[in-house]
Amino acid sequence: MEITNYGITLRRLTRDKIELVRSWRNDPKIQRFMEYRDYITPEMQEKWFDRINNDNNYYFIIVFRGKEIGLTNIKDIDYENGTGEAGLFIYDDGYLNSDISFRSALCMGELFYYDLKLKTSLAHVCRDNKRAIQYNKFLGYQIADNQGNKYNQLYFQTKEAFEKSAAKIKHLIR
Amino acid sequence: MDINEFIDKFAEIFDDTDRNEFQANTKFKELDEWSSIMALNVIAMVDDEYDVLLKGDDIRGTETISQLFDIVKSRK
Numbered sequence: 001m002e003i004t005n006y007g008i009t010l011r012r013l014t015r016d017k018i019e020l021v022r023s024w025r026n027d028p029k030i031q032r033f034m035e036y037r038d039y040i041t042p043e044m045q046e047k048w049f050d051r052i053n054n055d056n057n058y059y060f061i062i063v064f065r066g067k068e069i070g071l072t073n074i075k076d077i078d079y080e081n082g083t084g085e086a087g088l089f090i091y092d093d094g095y096l097n098s099d100i101s102f103r104s105a106l107c108m109g110e111l112f113y114y115d116l117k118l119k120t121s122l123a124h125v126c127r128d129n130k131r132a133i134q135y136n137k138f139l140g141y142q143i144a145d146n147q148g149n150k151y152n153q154l155y156f157q158t159k160e161a162f163e164k165s166a167a168k169i170k171h172l173i174r
Numbered sequence: 175m176d177i178n179e180f181i182d183k184f185a186e187i188f189d190d191t192d193r194n195e196f197q198a199n200t201k202f203k204e205l206d207e208w209s210s211i212m213a214l215n216v217i218a219m220v221d222d223e224y225d226v227l228l229k230g231d232d233i234r235g236t237e238t239i240s241q242l243f244d245i246v247k248s249r250k
Binding site: 100172 | 208209210211213218221227230233234
């Protein structure tokens with residue numbers, strides 16, 4: 001499965017790419033923003049892929065001009081309640097803090113709301129990750145109730161909030 | 175187009191960065207406050223104030239505020 005739109009390509013994660021993702025995920029620059037921060041072994045990665053390689057989880061390598069630069073996902077999809085959890089990281093420093101993450105968010109939002117027909121996108125963000133909090137708020141995510149004391153805080157986004165944000169982003173990256 | 179005015183408008187986008195940190199040779203992507211949202215905000219500011227459309231490549235391909243200014247100026 002491949003999605004090409006807004007100048008990027010999202011390529012569904014396949015087994016032959018999980019070592020690449022493991023190397024990114026174990027890099028301290030990525031690891032420090034994750035809830036799980038222990039070293040991930042090849043065996044752990046294989047088990048993880050077996051768990052997520054299904055219709056309840058969509059993991060994609062972000063490809064820009066032929067270069068694999070990061071990972072984005074919708075995980076733990078609950079089709080009954082219309083929820084799933086979004087995630088993203090850009091590994092390649094050349095594309096960090098750029099428009100690429102928003103291009104990816106547009107593709108993933110459209111997959112989430114229009115193709116999978118889900119209703120509410122969830123996201124967990126560590127409360128000291130200021131950039132990620134701002135990024136999620138820009139995309140229309142709001143913090144859920146009773147998150148004040150938690151380190152890894154839950155946010156949610158509705159379809160309407162996504163569409164409002166997407167219109168703004170599409171105008172700027174046109 | 176005046177670079178000092180451009181720097182003022184550029185600096186106004188930032189909430190937590192002291193105005194004195196913004197000079198023509200400031201490497202804006204090295205500022206602590208720089209983020210993907212700031213990249214979009216810079217594109218929006220240039221669109222609103224100068225009616226010039228910056229691309230992601232313009233942001234990626236420049237280091238200093240004056241380099242960005244030169245691109246905007248060349249497209250006016």
